[in-house]
Amino acid sequence: MDVSINDSVTKLPGVGEKRVEALEDLGIRTIMDLLTHYPFRYEDLTVKSIEDIEDTEKVVLEGVAISDGVVTHFGRRKNRLTFRMNCDHVIVSVVFFNQPYLQNQIEAGKDIKVFGKWDSVRKQLNGVKILPQVAEGAAREAIYSTSKYIKQGTILKLIKAAWEIYHPYIDDSFPQPFLKEHDLLPLKDTIYLMHFPEHEWELEKARYSVIFREFFLYQMKLGWMKKQIKQAQAGLSIDYDVEKLKAFFASLPYELTNAQKRVVNEVCKDIKSPGQMFRLLQGDVGSGKTVVAAAAILAAKTADKQSALMAPTEILATQHKESLDEMFKETAIRVELLTGSTKKKERDSILEGLVDGTVDCIIGTHALIQDDVFFKDLSLVITDEQHRFGVNQRKALREKGLNPDVLFMTATPIPRTLSITAYGEMDVSIIDEMPAGRQPIKTYWIRPKHFDRMIGFLKKELNKGHQVYVISPLIEESEMMDLENATALHRTYQEILGPRINVGLLHGKMPAKEKDDIMQAFKDNHLQVLISTTVIEVGVNVPNASLMVIHDADRFGLAQLHQLRGRVGRGSTESFCILIANPKGEKGAERMKIITETTDGFVLSQKDLEMRGQGDLFGKKQSGIPQFKMGDIVEDFPILEEARHKASLLLNSKVFFESEEYQLIRQEVGIEASHLFVLD
Ligand code: ADP
Ligand code: MG
Numbered sequence: 001m002d003v004s005i006n007d008s009v010t011k012l013p014g015v016g017e018k019r020v021e022a023l024e025d026l027g028i029r030t031i032m033d034l035l036t037h038y039p040f041r042y043e044d045l046t047v048k049s050i051e052d053i054e055d056t057e058k059v060v061l062e063g064v065a066i067s068d069g070v071v072t073h074f075g076r077r078k079n080r081l082t083f084r085m086n087c088d089h090v091i092v093s094v095v096f097f098n099q100p101y102l103q104n105q106i107e108a109g110k111d112i113k114v115f116g117k118w119d120s121v122r123k124q125l126n127g128v129k130i131l132p133q134v135a136e137g138a139a140r141e142a143i144y145s146t147s148k149y150i151k152q153g154t155i156l157k158l159i160k161a162a163w164e165i166y167h168p169y170i171d172d173s174f175p176q177p178f179l180k181e182h183d184l185l186p187l188k189d190t191i192y193l194m195h196f197p198e199h200e201w202e203l204e205k206a207r208y209s210v211i212f213r214e215f216f217l218y219q220m221k222l223g224w225m226k227k228q229i230k231q232a233q234a235g236l237s238i239d240y241d242v243e244k245l246k247a248f249f250a251s252l253p254y255e256l257t258n259a260q261k262r263v264v265n266e267v268c269k270d271i272k273s274p275g276q277m278f279r280l281l282q283g284d285v286g287s288g289k290t291v292v293a294a295a296a297i298l299a300a301k302t303a304d305k306q307s308a309l310m311a312p313t314e315i316l317a318t319q320h321k322e323s324l325d326e327m328f329k330e331t332a333i334r335v336e337l338l339t340g341s342t343k344k345k346e347r348d349s350i351l352e353g354l355v356d357g358t359v360d361c362i363i364g365t366h367a368l369i370q371d372d373v374f375f376k377d378l379s380l381v382i383t384d385e386q387h388r389f390g391v392n393q394r395k396a397l398r399e400k401g402l403n404p405d406v407l408f409m410t411a412t413p414i415p416r417t418l419s420i421t422a423y424g425e426m427d428v429s430i431i432d433e434m435p436a437g438r439q440p441i442k443t444y445w446i447r448p449k450h451f452d453r454m455i456g457f458l459k460k461e462l463n464k465g466h467q468v469y470v471i472s473p474l475i476e477e478s479e480m481m482d483l484e485n486a487t488a489l490h491r492t493y494q495e496i497l498g499p500r501i502n503v504g505l506l507h508g509k510m511p512a513k514e515k516d517d518i519m520q521a522f523k524d525n526h527l528q529v530l531i532s533t534t535v536i537e538v539g540v541n542v543p544n545a546s547l548m549v550i551h552d553a554d555r556f557g558l559a560q561l562h563q564l565r566g567r568v569g570r571g572s573t574e575s576f577c578i579l580i581a582n583p584k585g586e587k588g589a590e591r592m593k594i595i596t597e598t599t600d601g602f603v604l605s606q607k608d609l610e611m612r613g614q615g616d617l618f619g620k621k622q623s624g625i626p627q628f629k630m631g632d633i634v635e636d637f638p639i640l641e642e643a644r645h646k647a648s649l650l651l652n653s654k655v656f657f658e659s660e661e662y663q664l665i666r667q668e669v670g671i672e673a674s675h676l677f678v679l680d
Pocket of ligand 1: 255283285287288290411436
């Protein structure tokens with residue numbers, strides 16, 4: 001029978017159906033998954049002496065029991081077990097709550113070792129557990145992430161069993177000389193030491209190895225993708241008509257900002273040059289990305305090429321159609337909109353136009369480039385607000401077989417350091433300048449006790465005929481609670497504002513169609529107030545909305561708050577954002593202050609990164625920033641840089657592509673043998 005590290009966990013003794021499910025919840029399917037389910041922290045189990053410990057510190061004390069354990073009952077079904085012990089001539093009392101069964105382990109005169117929390121006022125140790133006398137080597141205990149259905153002890157037992165049986169089968173994809181050169185531990189040692197470290201330095205070394213490997217492989221994948229893109233030479237050079245582009249810009253009611261000009265040039269250069277464009281266009285909300293997209297679309301058209309503009313929702317697609325129609329009103333170009341609500345007859349005619357080439361540009365949701373949609377000559381794909389795309393989706397898009405130029409647009413400002421990591425395979429263009437004459441959104445921070453005054457202000461805005469967004473508190477852990485909060489808030493506002501004001505509700509659990517309908521009703525001013533969880537779409541334009549109220553604003557990242565407030569200030573009216581928050585601690589208050597004072601999204605996201613770290617940057621799910629198992633792109637940034645540098649060196653070396661010893665890494669990176677031989 002073949003034994004492999006990729007065997008299912010069911011091969012381990014004691015893993016039945018229930019356990020399999022519980023493990024799967026933790027993302028563990030194979031033995032390797034289990035062995036790389038690393039502890040997220042370690043409990044220090046070295047014995048301390050009383051003088052060295054601080055109040056509430058978790059410690060291990062060792063001593064001689066000077067009394068038997070006594071159990072007393074109090075309250076309903078509660079009890080405490082107490083005894084005293086002599087720790088190097090200091091008498092300490094030890095208390096265990098609701099663990100009466102420990103009583104028989106305690107006996108006057110016996111040596112005892114207890115792990116617990118120190119209470120320095122009472123000179124008392126609140127016991128957590130009694131440790132075995134003969135320490136099993138390790139002076140620290142690994143703590144694993146668990147779930148309701150599987151406990152610490154079980155996970156540790158399974159890992160031990162897996163290690164015993166399977167450690168001879170752990171293959172390292174990194175060759176020995178490479179490990180040596182980079183001061184990394186072999187995979188086998190790394191795994192062992194992550195779970196069972198004896199010394200701090202071992203743990204540190206193992207952690208470094210894990211993080212380096214993780215970052216390195218990711219950077220290799222990005223680097224390889226970039227290399228492929230640069231090498232793709234499928235005659236993609238589009239020879240557009242510069243004069244027609246110039247005429248287009250001259251027809252606009254405004255002059256492009258310097259940043260827009262620079263970015264248009266970058267994009268056009270990609271379009272003209274052979275090889276595929278793969279570019280990310282970052283620009284704050286309202287910085288004018290649409291006109292850049294329009295220029296690219298027009299450039300393609302002047303060379304008789306087709307383009308597609310994809311948006312995440314119908315409503316955004318419709319909005320783009322309207323803006324392009326306006327911009328192109330003096331330009332001969334056929335732009336069509338294709339969505340779920342397009343009538344059959346019209347749809348047929350559009351599809352026909354795409355095939356015979358009479359439709360120059362198609363706008364829609366990303367169903368656009370799928371299945372039954374065929375093009376005569378699609379050579380440019382633009383996606384809007386697709387910061388939620390992961391690496392694999394980006395790859396899928398590129399591999400549509402069409403090899404089109406691709407331009408991603410996003411309003412999520414990502415600090416430069418991060419964008420290199422998250423989007424390393426793309427070129428990045430940034431619009432870092434706002435069109436002149438924009439009215440900044442006035443942002444205020446108030447405490448919840450001033451809610452009534454805020455309502456007074458809100459009513460005034462409504463009386464002026466303006467509309468209002470209200471964002472309900474974000475509960476990362478629970479979509480259910482998100483929904484309850486939003487629903488409760490909806491009731492409150494509707495009650496306060498009375499029947500003459502229509503208050504709508506938008507939340508993540510709604511079907512897409514319903515969301516679109518609600519959003520449309522708000523756009524059409526059938527709803528004056530919109531209560532929403534954070535699902536409200538980035539980019540939807542409701543110029544009549546002048547006020548954004550955000551409840552429990554301290555729960556959001558700065559970058560996220562900035563995006564949310566970008567929903568207002570889209571018309572000519574003066575706009576406001578009111579943050580309601582009772583932040584805990586100085587840091588929270590400082591964050592609220594920063595957002596009221598800064599309107600630059602890049603500055604805010606950098607600040608956010610410094611203050612809160614990567615995990616919270618944009619809300620976990622939607623950042624498009626890869627989630628690493630161990631590495632933290634903020635805290636471990638030096639390792640990330642090191643890995644990036646090393647990956648780039650290796651990718652540019654001949655030995656990597658030719659040598660047998662790199663075969664496993666090549667496999668992990670997804671480099672197939674067929675890539676390695678150039679038939680010429
Ligand atoms: P976003 O980057 O958020 O997609 P848009 O492209 O929707 O921004 O542009 C926001 C608004 O700014 C639009 O009404 C657009 O017409 C206007 N705009 C774009 N560029 C300029 C400019 N250079 N000068 C003045 N207004 C501009
Ligand atoms: Mg936009």
